[in-house]
Amino acid sequence: MAKHPFVSDRDAFEALGERTVRMLGAYLRDLPKEPVDRVVPQAVRQTLISLPLPEHGQSPEEILDFLQREVMPWPIATGHKRSYGWVNSGPAPIALLADAVASTMDCGLDGYDHSAIFLMKSLGRWIMELVGFPTEGSLCILLSGGSSATLNALTTARHRAAAQDGWNMRAEGLQSGRKKLILYSSAEGHSSIQKCAEQLGIGTANLRAIEADAAFRMQPAALRAAIEGDLKAGHLPFAIVACGGATNTGAIDPLDEIADIAQEFGIWLHVDGAFGAWAALDPAYRAQFRAFARVDSITLNPHKWLQVPIDCGALLTRHPEAHRAAYSLTPDYLEAGHSEAPWPYEHMFQLTYGNRALKVWAAIARLGRAGVAELVTRCNALATLLERRVREAPDLELLSPASLSVVNFRYRPGGVSEAALDTLNEKISESISASGAAHIPTTRIHDKTSLRVCFLHYENDESDVEHLIGLVRRIGAELAGQS
Ligand SMILES: Cc1ncc(COP(=O)(O)O)c(C=O)c1O
Missing domain, CATH: 3.40.640.10 (Type I PLP-dependent aspartate aminotransferase-like (Major domain))
Incomplete structure (x- = not known):
């Protein structure tokens, strides 16, 4: 009798795993160089929503190829260090591996x-x-x-x-x-x-x-x-x-x-x-x-x-x-x-x-108390630095000061009405997303459209603050000049 597919996969697990880990390693290393926001192309959407149920099983290689080709290129932005929006961060590599141990032990x-x-x-x-x-x-x-x-x-x-x-x-x-x-x-x-x-x-x-x-x-x-x-x-x-x-x-x-x-x-x-x-x-x-x-x-x-x-x-x-x-x-x-x-x-x-315990344990074990403290302290300090840069810039307005790692501000050139400022800042957020350079969503603060920045990523540093300020001012000036 032919081996059950799961028995074959179990027997070939190391080889399949090595291929998978190489694929994941490349994903993690390449992510910082990729555009922050990506839109799933129409053809890919169509493929993903209309997959026929296979009558017979596919090979593990075909399954991994599919994931690599059709799924992995189109993530949500949160894993990227220049995604400053939602309060989610990139996963710690050791936590990913510990999670695989948890899944394997099940x-x-x-x-x-x-x-x-x-x-x-x-x-x-x-x-x-x-x-x-x-x-x-x-x-x-x-x-x-x-x-x-x-x-x-x-x-x-x-x-x-x-x-x-x-x-x-x-x-x-x-x-x-x-x-x-x-x-x-x-x-x-x-x-x-x-x-x-x-x-x-x-x-x-x-x-x-x-x-x-x-x-x-x-x-x-x-x-x-x-x-x-x-x-x-x-x-x-x-x-x-x-x-x-x-x-x-x-x-x-x-x-x-x-x-x-x-x-x-x-x-x-x-x-x-x-x-x-x-x-x-x-x-x-x-x-x-x-x-x-x-x-x-x-x-x-x-x-x-x-x-x-x-x-x-x-x-x-x-x-x-x-x-x-x-x-x-x-x-x-x-x-x-x-x-x-x-x-x-x-x-x-x-x-x-x-079993969520292993991934959480691994993340803390890898950093220790000092490492977790350094991470949150650094992110908070970056928000304070951003607040200072916003206050210094004549065309930026602070809407809520740094608290924890969050800052709210908007681009505000002279002579633009309140309603037009809302639209302008929406467009700035959209243009930044479209450029792939960062993800800075908008929110409402005191009834004004605000660019909301939250630092959470383990790799964020002062150069990200300077990059972000430069980006908002450059794209803001371009868009304001067009209107
Ligand atoms: C302050 C706060 N409370 C609660 C939640 C909800 O958490 P979850 O999305 O994990 O259910 C969030 C999530 O974004 C949050 O920022």
């Missing part, structure tokens, strides 16, 4: 007695130590991203608040006509918080978007007033989500003051540090994250600043037992398998889930 992180379950214990402690979260009695869960980490925390907070009010959320659900559950976040909070409110059945009507100050930070007095108002109305405030680095501006909410309020009213405080929490390692920002020592939970994404390949969002929590109470459900067929080893799935929605 052991889920949900539980059972295997090595990664125990490695996860050290990794969780490492992440907590890096950002100053208490390690004793805490738990780290690696989920698919920031949205799912925050959803996990808020589901648990909802369950706990309801239980404290004599309400068994798991049995009764939301339809028993009890109190209104109220969630608080900054008006500058990430869209994922609204999605959590919708997903949890809280409803956006019961998500209080607390006013931010001129520096885009939640106003504690407004938070307090909202909570007091809700309590007076007989509602049940169940969680506050504070911002540990806003995506748009890098703004960090006043975490200490918010933690005081959360403590006073006994409300779960979650910090969305998906992007920014790693900056607790930067001496310039450390004090702003001091409250990590007393918050209930934090979201922070290894697939952002830590350069871990997508996907991975970490949840740090002080209350593993509260998560267990909100989630644990062990089917009979798993009871017998329960051993002394921890079973992380009891703290979350998924049962089987991927």
